[in-house]
Amino acid sequence: MLDNEAVQALLSISHPKHAQALTSVQVVNDRRKRSRPTKVLVPTAVRVEAGWDRTAPAAAFINQLRIVDVALDGAAADVAAALVATHHVSVADAHVGAALRTVAGPVTILTSDPGDMRTVAGTKDVVIVTL
């Protein structure tokens, strides 16, 4: 699952973490080619914060990476609102926390802010990779 900076890194070739984020995407895709059930997810509030408009020409490359949206629906909004109220995190980070709770199986978060990700993950067992 991608957080704000991971998305920004993939959006821009000039971002200092572009290569690192890209390598992670390739690892996931190589595993998919071997029929391992895995995918890259992005909470939609993270897309908003990172400025990823799928219709924008600047998003042409990242769109090709087939990263899957996790929508901020009503139930997720409730969980995210509670996380904001309790931990004073950003809306995007709270949506990461809410999205984590809807994913079955192991999750890895690609982030520049491991502290906040650990907070919003709560009791969910996650691996956090720091960009």
Added chain:
Amino acid sequence: MNHSRWYVRAVDAIDRIRELLDSTDEVTVGTSMRLPAALREAAALAVSELGAATSITALAADALWQRLDALVVEAALDAHYDRYPALRPSLAELAIAAAELDGNPLASRPDAIRCAAAAIIERHPDADADDVLLWAEAQAASAA
């Protein structure tokens, strides 16, 4: 066919594959696809006994969708690396990233992963990141 014409056709095909994968059109078509009998029987057992999918058709369609989806991402990454060759990760870099993504303790020993990548690629040029991690884990276990 010269390379540039092939490239343009390949890019057009990949764009069209993407559109088709995202299509919500539920129209189905019958196909004359022939499957190996053993594969078909294995799929039937997976459906009937393991609940792997609602039908053999659903199982096959899902597997095909996943494979094509991965293929178009691979094409996008390859095109990006062709344009920016310095971005193409080495096998060792992929293996280190894989260890980090998995929370594998080897992630804290990137030198061991680099050594494993260098060793395995001599014998298995097609090795991938997970092969490197297995190799490195085996080396670590035998050294313990």
